[in-house]
Amino acid sequence: MDKAQKQIIDINMEENRRSEIRKIFDRTPMYNLSALEIDGRKIRVSKNHWVIDFASCNYLGLDLDPEMDDDVSSNIKKWGVHPSWCRLVASPEIYDELERKLAELIGTETTLILPTVTLISIGVIPALMGKSGVMFLDKSAHETMYEAGKIARDSGAELESYKQDDFATLEDLLIKHKNNPRKLIIVDGVYSMTGDYADLPKLVELAKKYDAMVYVDDAHGFGVVGEKPDERNPQGYKGNGVVKYYGMSYDNIIYVGGCSKAYSSLAAFIGCTNEMKKFLEAFATPYDLSGPCPTASLATMLKGLEINEKRGDEYREKLWKLTERAIDGIRKLGFTVINKTGFPIVSVVIGDTDKLIDTANILYEKGILVTVAPFPMVKRGEECHRITLTSANTEQEVDQLIGAFAEIKKYLEK
Template structure:
């Protein structure tokens, strides 16, 4: 006999309760969800509508669906006029799915869910939200005291919305540092996914060790998550203000702990990354063609385990880059 360990059932119930859905299906990764669930949703005749700024894994899943016969359309982030034109074009198709990030992985921007949901309901489309970065960080009832919200239950709850026409995908490798991901949905949709999303049957399961770390992470979230997120926001604001004070163009409008510093030139990007590393700072480089030409950035991720002294060290390292006259091409 083949069966899932009991921890699966327990975690799926815990996550469902946290995000506020009827049910939840755990997969090993968000990538497996995208390449399995998206083709299952639209079959051979449906329409997938991709936000061009969305994560590459959604595009990979959409290409599989397209190769099976589905239609793939795309629109620029926040271009709701173009999105509505596409929805009108396919108004008679009953299998339409709009694909967006909840929190965009390079800028920390939030998807404009209120506008997306309004359009999706008008044209009877589903919204597939990849909230790999948002889950565990942003959540319900944001206030001045808790700008990221509470509970870390994701972008939908951050906006105080329901899941009527939303398929919510969360990743656990970011905030929870665990090899797991999930689809939060209705019980009916869970049954559909288990039956028709190929990776659910044919890929390997999550290691029990990873599920155990996720379980402990959820316990920590209950005990001290909101205070950790408050600290996280404060540290992020300190970093953003410090970098902007040095003249750097920082691509962050939300205070989410993804900070992209615009350099604008691949050669300078690599050179400054090495200089920062020599100062004890490891940044993620995003050169062309990972991003558009002239939009090369250093991507910095702040965690609640960081300290004010470490953030000050980061700012000081970037100041030394400026002193050595290896300046970004674009300055604020």
């Protein structure tokens, strides 16, 4: 390695807390796996070792749905694999159909598709804030929105933050900036480590009081949570997102849905008014500076919406039951399991980096793949294994997961 590279890496390793993640690479096989073969939710990771996937966010199992294939390949024949115009110049008409169907599903006037939620955040948040807007960032919101906030701040916008659900502090900040006409509260719809839902009724009440907008990143919620929750499915129906879950309108809300999780596709969208869409087409830089979604992603999404209409609620009911089984089983072993909502993100607290790695290695040995979350992915003391479930998992797989945690318990009690 040349000297310039070495200096860059070495100094960053010393000054940046992300070095903790890099150091773990050498201590566990649970990162950077090569998937050699898959069989349902089982993945072969070496010659004879298989692990059950509890790290995927393909919540509806659409990645494995046999109905996908034909439609995806016929669209590729029609459009080529990647008509790579930036969206400002031209888009295959499949976009129009998809944007209309997404708007129908979530109940906004229109939607605007871009490749990822990350790109949307770093394009849309600075566009909304301009040179002097003010952002109120929930400290538990996804890191990508903090990055977006820093880009906006670089152009002159102000970045304030408050603790999740600390509405008194949020209100004080809104009062402090009440004369600023561009105010944006920034939250996750469903929080990516805890599965908590943003308290949108309260946030929107405050937003209306002080003439602010709420930017809701529903990367996880879209496809899983939806309207009219009841006992049979406390996550609600149709998977039309967290705003519908609360039965709210989109007044004072910019809704961002992700397709890379429940819909197994590289795409994301903004749910908004027609006027806002036109504004973003001119102001959000990924619309003209980035490439578009590959055809396969758009076709997967279209087919996914069709499957969602036919069988989505069945998948969500199964997902809810599997999640409940996992939470109950692991809690009964005595672990602290972070999950208040029944959302299929189940974080099991280990609380120390060394133990986290040792227990990750036990899970791997027992044939389980999870997302290992050390500091700085989570706060110190909250180091955890993040389990995500999908409707393509089985009860037997969940029982194997619980069995692996029983082994971890024995190790921790030694």
